[in-house]
Amino acid sequence: xxxxxxxxxxxxxxxxxxxxxxxxxxxxxxxxxxxxxxxxxxxxxxxxxxxxxxxxxxxxxxxxxxxxxxxxxxxxxxxxxxxxxxxxxxxxxxxxxxxxxxxxxxxxxxxxxxxxxxxxxxxxxxxxxxxxxxxxxxxxxxxxxxxxxxxxxxxxxxxxxxxxxxxxxxxxxxxxxxxxxxxxxxxxxxxxxxxxxxxxxxxxxxxxxxxxxxxxxxxxxxxxxxxxxxxxxxxxxxxxxxxxxxxxxxxxxxxxxxxxxxxxxxxxxxxxxxxxxxxxxxxxxxxxxxxxxxxxxxxxxxxxxxxxxxxxxxxxxxxxxxxxxxxxxxxxxxxxxxxxxxxxxxxxxxxxxxxxxxxxxxxxxxxxxxxxxxxxxxxxxxxxxxxxxxxxxxxxxxxxxxxxxxxxxxxxxxxxxxxxxxxxxxxxxxxxxxxxxxxxxxxxxxxxxxxxxx
Numbered sequence: 120x121x122x123x124x125x126x127x128x129x130x131x132x133x134x135x136x137x138x139x140x141x142x143x144x145x146x147x148x149x150x151x152x153x154x155x156x157x158x159x160x161x162x163x164x165x166x167x168x169x170x171x172x173x174x175x176x177x178x179x180x181x182x183x184x185x186x187x188x189x190x191x192x193x194x195x196x197x198x199x200x201x202x203x204x205x206x207x208x209x210x211x212x213x214x215x216x217x218x219x220x221x222x223x224x225x226x227x228x229x230x231x232x233x234x235x236x237x238x239x240x241x242x243x244x245x246x247x248x249x250x251x252x253x254x255x256x257x258x259x260x261x262x263x264x265x266x267x268x269x270x271x272x273x274x275x276x277x278x279x280x281x282x283x284x285x286x287x288x289x290x291x292x293x294x295x296x297x298x299x300x301x302x303x304x305x306x307x308x309x310x311x312x313x314x315x316x317x318x319x320x321x322x323x324x325x326x327x328x329x330x331x332x333x334x335x336x337x338x339x340x341x342x343x344x345x346x347x348x349x350x351x352x353x354x355x356x357x358x359x360x361x362x363x364x365x366x367x368x369x370x371x372x373x374x375x376x377x378x379x380x381x382x383x384x385x386x387x388x389x390x391x392x393x394x395x396x397x398x399x400x401x402x403x404x405x406x407x408x409x410x411x412x413x414x415x416x417x418x419x420x421x422x423x424x425x426x427x428x429x430x431x432x433x434x435x436x437x438x439x440x441x442x443x444x445x446x447x448x449x450x451x452x453x454x455x456x457x458x459x460x461x462x463x464x465x466x467x468x469x470x471x472x473x474x475x476x477x478x479x480x481x482x483x484x485x486x487x488x489x490x491x492x493x494x495x496x497x498x499x500x501x502x503x504x505x506x507x508x509x510x511x512x513x514x515x516x517x518x519x520x521x522x523x524x525x526x527x528x529x530x531x532x533x534x535x536x537x538x539x540x541x542x543x544x545x546x547x548x549x550x551x552x553x554x555x556x557x558x559x560x561x562x563x564x565x566x567x568x569x570x571x572x573x
Contacts, residue, residue: 120259120266124148124235126438127254127270129242129283131160131226133424134410134431135276140229141181141435147442150268151229152240152257160238161222163278164309164390166341166421167349168195168324169221170213173425176462180432183228186214190221192349193342198324198420204486207496211324215341215349218424240266242277244286251404255283272438272447274407276431279304279391281412292403294449294554302355303395303414305336305421308365309351310387314377317346326420328482329372335478338372347385353392353421365389392421396471397464399562400554402452409434415463419470426463433458449551460544468544468565469537475572476533480526488526529572536568 126142128135131153139151153160174185191214198211230236239260246254246267254269275283287297318340325340332338336354343349352369397414401407409415409430416423433455441451477485488494543561548554 120264121269122150122266123269124150125271125442126150126274126435127268127272128152128274128276128435129255130276130278130410130412131155131222131236131238132163132276132278132410132427133222133225134412134415134427134434135274136161136222136225136229137177137181137428137431138274138276138407138409138435138438139234140183140225140232141432142439143229143233144181145436145439147439149234150237150270151234152237152242152255152268154241154260155238157236157238158223159219160226160236162219163222164388165218165424166309166324166339166351167192167215167218167343168213168341168420168422168424169216170195170211170422170425172213173428174214177428177432183225186216186221190216190224192217192344192347194322195324196322199326201325201327202482202486203330205489207489213425215324215343216424237268242282245273245283245406247288247291250291252283252287252406270405271442272405272407272452274409274434274438275412276408276410276427276434278411279393281393281408283406284408284412287403287406294400294551295403295406296398296400299393299395299414303393304356305353305392305394306356306365306389307351307353307392307421308369308387308389309339309349310369311343311385312348312350312373312377312382313385314346314348315381318342318348320348327372328477328485330482331368331371334481335474338369340376355394392416392423394418394421396468397459399558400456400551401459402449402455402551404449405447407434407438407452407455413459415459415467417463417470418467418474426467429462430459433462453549453551457547457549460547465541465544468540472533472536472568472572475569476529479529479573484526488530493527494530532568532571536565536572539564 125147126149128139128151139149143149177183193215195213198209200207241258241260243256245252246256252273257266259266285297289297320340320342327338329338333354338352341349350373393411393414394416395414401413410427411423415426415430437452437455441447444451548557
């Protein structure tokens with residue numbers, strides 16, 4: 120069985136739903152597929168945070184309203200990065216959402232606009248002709264039969280599995296990454312718990328860096344409203360950490376805050392997050408990728424919901440514009456890359472360096488830096504945004520760093536890297552023809568900065 124459309128979107132998460140909505144608004148015929156039954160599309164296991172910045176973007180660009188009513192478990196004003204000794208507050212207005220209810224609203228908005236929803240369709244692989252993606256192969260989970268959907272543009276929003284991107288033949292799609300390294304994958308576990316008494320985490324997200332968690336992993340608390348919490352844990356997958364039981368470590372940390380008889384478990388699930396800087400190129404002939412499938416998760420907080428909404432908007436728009444210009448070649452889709460880096464991609468590349476610093480100096484290093492006042496919270500915010508350390512205070516900081524001068528070296532390397540990064544992306548190529556020369560300059564530099572930090 121074979122279907123055809125202008126735009127095929129694989130995956131009904133936030134990136135996929137918004138990409139399909141935008142494309143159909145642009146007058147394109149759109150199929151949106153998902154493995155789940157219709158009623159479960161959007162029901163993703165995660166930390167449930169969504170920043171106000173991204174919902175405002177969505178409202179401005181599409182008119183879709185902010186989360187409201189039962190979609191909102193609690194509001195957020197502050198992100199707290201906590202170790203066993205210090206707490207670093209960061210202003211971060213937003214929401215803790217019910218992903219299922221909010222996701223279903225977005226799905227119905229897209230469907231009402233004209234998107235054809237195809238549930239219970241398991242994507243198997245990309246459909247390739249020469250050096251162009253012309254659709255995808257699926258297994259219909261209801262009929263158990265294989266089906267083909269052909270399209271002018273295929274958008275991979277399949278999440279952490281990135282099933283379409285990973286099945287692109289590497290020899291014919293050299294400009295786009297088709298794999299993930301083991302240490303770019305974060306297995307996680309979370310529970311929704313109901314407490315006997317209310318909790319102190321309203322309007323806050325707590326990311327807790329506990330010494331029992333392999334770095335740069337963390338434990339979290341997100342408020343789900345009165346007496347309920349989303350509590351979870353995650354760390355990067357590596358051969359050195361395979362012996363650790365995630366649920367065991369989770370339970371030990373949870374019981375530092377709540378005794379076993381003070382809560383009941385409403386739901387518990389594991390999931391996988393691709394955690395690294397975004398793809399440096401997201402497009403190929405007839406192909407785009409967005410959301411978790413494109414590594415759009417914030418490397419420092421693992422928040423991927425908001426970036427997925429933004430990426431979905433630009434993916435749907437770029438796919439539509441490419442079709443209107445004729446054949447959807449890599450060149451006609453290329454501006455999608457620029458839009459990603461201008462909106463959140465560059466910031467995520469910076470945050471990758473911040474995560475590398477935390478990985479390298481570990482929690483005792485973070486505690487040391489702030490306890491000795493090597494950094495103030497204001498200076499930390501400054502270098503996080505690409506500023507340098509104050510030269511006039513360097514000597515004083517060196518004295519305070521004793522005997523851990525290496526911490527200061529890593530912070531200065533991080534700060535210098537943050538200042539240079541924007542220049543590379545100001546020079547990001549305007550077409551795929553000069554991409555390889557740019558990549559050959561940027562990638563060795565970026566890896567050298569990371570290696571010096573790590």
